[in-house]
Amino acid sequence: MTGNQALFEYLLHRGDNALILAQRLGEWCGHAHQLESDIALTNVALDQMGQARMLLTEAGRVEAKGRSEDDLAFFRVEREFRNALLVEVDNGDFARTITRQFLFDIFQFHTLKALRQSENEFLVGFATKSLKEVTYHRTLSTDWMKRLGDGTALSHDKMQDALNVLWEYTPELFDITEGDAVLTKAGIIPDMEAIKIAWNEEVRSVIAEATLEIPNTLGYEARGGRIGHHTEHMGYILAEMQYLPRTMPEAKW
Amino acid sequence: MTNTPDSPQGNLWEVFIQAKPGIPHKHAGSLHAVDAESALLSARDVYTRRGEGMSIWVVPSHEIVASTEAEADSFFDPADDKVYRHPTFYEVPEGVKYL
Numbered sequence: 264m265t266g267n268q269a270l271f272e273y274l275l276h277r278g279d280n281a282l283i284l285a286q287r288l289g290e291w292c293g294h295a296h297q298l299e300s301d302i303a304l305t306n307v308a309l310d311q312m313g314q315a316r317m318l319l320t321e322a323g324r325v326e327a328k329g330r331s332e333d334d335l336a337f338f339r340v341e342r343e344f345r346n347a348l349l350v351e352v353d354n355g356d357f358a359r360t361i362t363r364q365f366l367f368d369i370f371q372f373h374t375l376k377a378l379r380q381s382e383n384e385f386l387v388g389f390a391t392k393s394l395k396e397v398t399y400h401r402t403l404s405t406d407w408m409k410r411l412g413d414g415t416a417l418s419h420d421k422m423q424d425a426l427n428v429l430w431e432y433t434p435e436l437f438d439i440t441e442g443d444a445v446l447t448k449a450g451i452i453p454d455m456e457a458i459k460i461a462w463n464e465e466v467r468s469v470i471a472e473a474t475l476e477i478p479n480t481l482g483y484e485a486r487g488g489r490i491g492h493h494t495e496h497m498g499y500i501l502a503e504m505q506y507l508p509r510t511m512p513e514a515k516w
Numbered sequence: 517m518t519n520t521p522d523s524p525q526g527n528l529w530e531v532f533i534q535a536k537p538g539i540p541h542k543h544a545g546s547l548h549a550v551d552a553e554s555a556l557l558s559a560r561d562v563y564t565r566r567g568e569g570m571s572i573w574v575v576p577s578h579e580i581v582a583s584t585e586a587e588a589d590s591f592f593d594p595a596d597d598k599v600y601r602h603p604t605f606y607e608v609p610e611g612v613k614y615l
Contacts, residue, residue: 297525297548298547298562299547299548299549299558299561299562300558302561302562302565303557303558303561306561306565399560402557403557403561406553406554406557410554
């Protein structure tokens with residue numbers, strides 16, 4: 264695998280993470296328990312959408328086959344998406360959405376911090392800009408984790424249920440593909456082992472403070488996003504997200 | 517401050533935003549929140565989405581002391597007929613902002 268191919272795959276992976284999470288968070292628009300949370304979640308969605316646009320545009324440029332951000336977002340099929348499974352898990356209730364966001368925010372926060380040292384100029388610029396947004400996302404989701412985890416008996420149970428569902432999706436975040444190994448060696452992307460350590464430390468400390476427990480998943484870990492093997496949710500997300508551009512490819516708004 | 521919220525969504529808070537350094541915080545609106553910390557986060561999300569501010573104050577609405585309509589006559593009428601109270605006889609030098 265050439266360096267360019269590896270970089271293209273990595274940019275797709277990061278771009279798809281942001282795109283699919285934005286799509287999921289967007290589903291909350293008009294449905295959250297209060298207007299304040301509704302707007303907070305859609306703000307995070309719009310930040311993720313901004314990141315997806317930068318990453319997919321750059322992926323198209325690196326690939327050099329003339330594909331735009333829209334071509335990549337709307338005209339790939341499920342098997343060609345490279346996002347981690349965690350971001351496509353259904354929203355469930357507010358507890359599950361916030362827990363998913365928290366697990367992903369901490370991952371993004373530490374990855375972006377490390378990406379600022381990348382040998383790749385685009386990734387440095389991208390990480391510096393996005394880190395500001397993600398620092399806020401992390402504050403927001405961490406606040407909710409503690410508030411609801413250490414809240415009423417009902418909110419605590421809902422948060423624990425969410426963690427029980429989502430925990431098995433987290434190991435995949437740190438998977439290294441063959442291409443990633445090439446990029447890590449070249450100093451373009453950070454060592455995921457170090458990120459995993461930082462993530463574990465922070466996530467476990469917040470979970471403890473929220474009086475929640477890490478579930479025993481009996482060694483089961485869900486993975487497959489990096490090779491295009493997605494959960495049953497993915498087709499529905501794409502159907503909704505891609506319907507308009509596929510029906511009217513020339514549509515402008 | 518009482519712990520009983522005004523509504524199931526929490527207490528009402530008033531939000532004040534400062535747009536630039538040195539100018540006053542302006543009332544931007546209100547929101548519901550269960551405590552100061554969440555009021556501040558919500559204020560950021562609801563009222564500063566398009567680069568409106570650089571500093572936020574949140575104040576519990578019930579802490580604000582307001583004048584009543586009955587007081588309006590004694591409060592405001594005496595100022596109405598004294599035109600010399602208004603600084604309309606001065607030329608404002610060019611370039612003075614936020615006056």
